[in-house]
Amino acid sequence: MNRFEGSFRKTFQGEKGEEFSLDLDFTLPEGKITVIFGPSGSGKSTILRLIAGLDSAHSGYFKSSGETWFSAETGINLPPQERKTGFLFQDLALFPHLTVKGNMNYATNKKTESIRIKELLEMTELTGLEHRYPHELSGGQQQRLALARALVGEPSLLLLDEPFSALDRSVKKRIHEEFLKLHNRFGFTALMVTHDISEAYRLAEHAIILKEGKKVKEGTPEEVFLGKTLSTRIQIPVKVLEMESDEIHTLLTVEEGRRTFRVFVDNDEAQNITIGDEVIVAAKASEALVFKV
Amino acid sequence: MNDLSPILLSIKLSLVTTFFLFLFGIPFAWWLSVTKKRIKPAIEAIVALPIVLPPTVLGFYILLAIGSKGPFGKIYETLFDSQLAFSFTGLVVGSFFYSFPFAVQPIQSAFESVDKKLIEASWTLGKSKLETFRRIILPLSKKGLITGGVLSFAHTMGEFGVVLMVGGNIPGVTKVASIAIYDEVQALNYTGANIYSLILLLISFSVLLMVYVFNRQTVRSL
Numbered sequence: 001m002n003r004f005e006g007s008f009r010k011t012f013q014g015e016k017g018e019e020f021s022l023d024l025d026f027t028l029p030e031g032k033i034t035v036i037f038g039p040s041g042s043g044k045s046t047i048l049r050l051i052a053g054l055d056s057a058h059s060g061y062f063k064s065s066g067e068t069w070f071s072a073e074t075g076i077n078l079p080p081q082e083r084k085t086g087f088l089f090q091d092l093a094l095f096p097h098l099t100v101k102g103n104m105n106y107a108t109n110k111k112t113e114s115i116r117i118k119e120l121l122e123m124t125e126l127t128g129l130e131h132r133y134p135h136e137l138s139g140g141q142q143q144r145l146a147l148a149r150a151l152v153g154e155p156s157l158l159l160l161d162e163p164f165s166a167l168d169r170s171v172k173k174r175i176h177e178e179f180l181k182l183h184n185r186f187g188f189t190a191l192m193v194t195h196d197i198s199e200a201y202r203l204a205e206h207a208i209i210l211k212e213g214k215k216v217k218e219g220t221p222e223e224v225f226l227g228k229t230l231s232t233r234i235q236i237p238v239k240v241l242e243m244e245s246d247e248i249h250t251l252l253t254v255e256e257g258r259r260t261f262r263v264f265v266d267n268d269e270a271q272n273i274t275i276g277d278e279v280i281v282a283a284k285a286s287e288a289l290v291f292k293v
Numbered sequence: 294m295n296d297l298s299p300i301l302l303s304i305k306l307s308l309v310t311t312f313f314l315f316l317f318g319i320p321f322a323w324w325l326s327v328t329k330k331r332i333k334p335a336i337e338a339i340v341a342l343p344i345v346l347p348p349t350v351l352g353f354y355i356l357l358a359i360g361s362k363g364p365f366g367k368i369y370e371t372l373f374d375s376q377l378a379f380s381f382t383g384l385v386v387g388s389f390f391y392s393f394p395f396a397v398q399p400i401q402s403a404f405e406s407v408d409k410k411l412i413e414a415s416w417t418l419g420k421s422k423l424e425t426f427r428r429i430i431l432p433l434s435k436k437g438l439i440t441g442g443v444l445s446f447a448h449t450m451g452e453f454g455v456v457l458m459v460g461g462n463i464p465g466v467t468k469v470a471s472i473a474i475y476d477e478v479q480a481l482n483y484t485g486a487n488i489y490s491l492i493l494l495l496i497s498f499s500v501l502l503m504v505y506v507f508n509r510q511t512v513r514s515l
Contacts, residue, residue: 054413080416093414097432106428107418153419 004028004157004189006062006070008050012043022046022057022213028157029206033183033190035221037200038210044193045090047210048159051191052087053080064156086155086188088163092146094134100145101130107152120148123182140171144178151186160192164199169257176202197278198237201225225280235282240275254281298465299473300492306381306469307449310388314396314445317389319438322397323426326404341394348391352458355387359459379461384469387459388449395444403437404430436508443504447497 004027011021022043028034038044049055051062053069061071069078095103104117121127124144134142143163150158164172180203183190194200200207200221207224209217217224226235241260242253250270252263263281265273273279325337343351359366359377369377377383407430415425431438453471460467462476470489477486 052413052417054416080413081419081421083417085417087414087417089410089414091410093408093410095411095414095429106415106420109419149418 003030003066004051004062004064006051006060008047008057008060008062010043010046010050010055010057010060012046020213024210024213024215026208026215026218028189028191031187031189032205033192033203034206034208035200035204036191036193036208036210037197037204037224038193038195040195042210043213044195044210045161048087048161048191048193051083051157052085052159053078053083054087084153084156086150086153086158088146088150088158088160090161090163090165092134092142092163094142094146094149096134099131099133100126100137103134103145103149104152107149109153116154117152120151120182123185124148124178139167140175143167143171143175147175147179147182151182151188154186155188158188158190160190162192162194162196165194165196172199173257179203197225197280198239201235201237201280226282234285234288235280237278237280240273240277240279243270243273243275245270254279296464296473299468299470299489302465302468303450303470303493304496306384306388307446309385310392310449311396311442311445313385313389314392315438315442318393318396318400318441318445322400322441323404323430325397325401340397343391344394348452348454349458351391352387352455355390355455356458359383359386378459379463379467381460381466384456384460384467387455388452391452391455392445392448395448396441399437399440399444400434401437403434403440406437407433439504439507443500447500450493450496 006027007025009021009023011019013019020043024047026034036044036047046055050057050060050070056070056077057072059072061073062069064084068074068076069083070076095106098106100121104121108117118127121130124147126141126145126148129137129141134145137145146163164175167175176199192203204221207217207219207221208215209224222235236256238254238256240252241255244251245267248267249264250267250273252265252270252273253260254263325333325340356378357363359369361367361370361376361378363378366377369375369382377386411429411433412425415429416422420428451471452469453475456467456469457472460469462468462472468476470493474486474489474493477483477489
């Protein structure tokens with residue numbers, strides 16, 4: 001069984017050129033999907049790059065089942081080739097000169113069985129498209145190919161750098177389902193970074209909120225995103241489309257998937273919400289109306 | 294009928310020079326594309342010098358270096374017991390430096406335009422730096438490699454000043470097509486000059502045409 005733990009300190013420049021430091025200790029639960037949620041420029045991608053060996057930190061360490069991959073103290077820094085990680089890049093990094101099959105075969109080593117490639121292609125619904133080049137695939141198919149390719153080498157840890165952020169909602173939802181299906185089948189440990197709260201909420205089994213390089217919250221998605229356990233409440237992650245206020249209330253028009261609906265909140269609660277925010281609408285289950293369709 | 298040996302000699306010189314430019318130019322271009330050394334601009338400027346220098350200046354310094362009294366000339370004579378200047382090998386050395394930027398620059402810019410993420414993706418898929426270079430970087434730089442190769446070939450076909458300085462005008466040994474044309478004009482044999490010129494023109498045109506047709510196909514397939 002693999003257990004991953006690490007601690008990183010690194011000072012670097014954020015997107016607006018301001019200096020800030022990443023300062024994080026973490027453990028990744030075995031076989032679970034951990035999501036690091038935070039705004040862009042909070043150092044999320046750097047964490048993945050540090051784990052994969054594409055970047056190095058000023059101090060800290062990273063261990064996989066007791067094997068040190070990185071240690072600033074002893075100078076150990078395994079090259080990316082020797083760390084058993086799968087990396088799903090934000091822009092996918094599919095090799096444009098290789099076909100679907102070629103991209104998958106590239107990831108193989110002597111031990112890989114062709115049965116695994118066949119199964120991965122089947123599970124990601126790419127069977128029959130083996131001879132297409134990446135530019136001949138749809139956005140969703142490209143995502144699934146990148147995902148399948150990252151899993152060919154049986155990585156002990158899958159790292160995902162906001163890979164689904166460019167997709168529209170309906171495609172994203174399908175990819176999420178497929179990702180969960182692959183996770184159930186292969187049981188890998190995964191670490192995903194995202195700034196999409198609904199994605200974080202949907203996929204995470206363990207969540208960490210990162211702000212300016214520091215961990216501000218950690219726990220189950222319910223604890224982290226809702227502040228407490230709310231199992232008798234209905235929780236829906238939504239996006240705020242419109243806000244209209246009178247003296248007491250604010251009417252929010254929100255979107256979930258393709259549906260929009262409206263909710264009333266007090267003006268006090270609405271104060272730190274702006275249009276475009278991803279929020280969670282929760283309601284007491286005891287007050288829910290249920291209709292048969 | 295013209296003696297075709299100058300044309301054949303030009304083609305041979307261009308092929309041999311292009312071969313060595315690939316052999317040394319590809320690793321050098323790769324090094325330039327990844328190095329973060331502060332002297333990089335100075336090295337790039339030195340590499341680009343032959344583009345702006347009069348060929349006679351370059352030829353003069355190469356002659357000084359490889360002539361019987363030059364440092365490289367002396368070493369060569371001790372090793373091979375023959376003169377380097379005014380020989381075919383000397384011509385290859387001169388052409389190599391003269392065409393170096395034409396090979397290195399397109400290849401370097403092709404290497405630099407390969408998406409860094411693809412290289413990192415290859416590393417995370419367990420592939421070594423060398424294998425990544427061979428299977429990802431080189432194929433994706435195909436256009437730059439072909440451009441570099443063709444420019445080296447065509448540029449060597451057309452050189453005059455450097456060849457004349459370094460190789461002189463020895464029939465069958467160092468008398469290449471461009472020099473043969475000059476000779477024919479000096480002898481007022483315009484017909485002969487015309488034939489050589491036309492052949493050179495056709496070769497240059499065909500080579501360039503091939504590149505443009507190829508580039509068009511590459512653009513289409515992407």
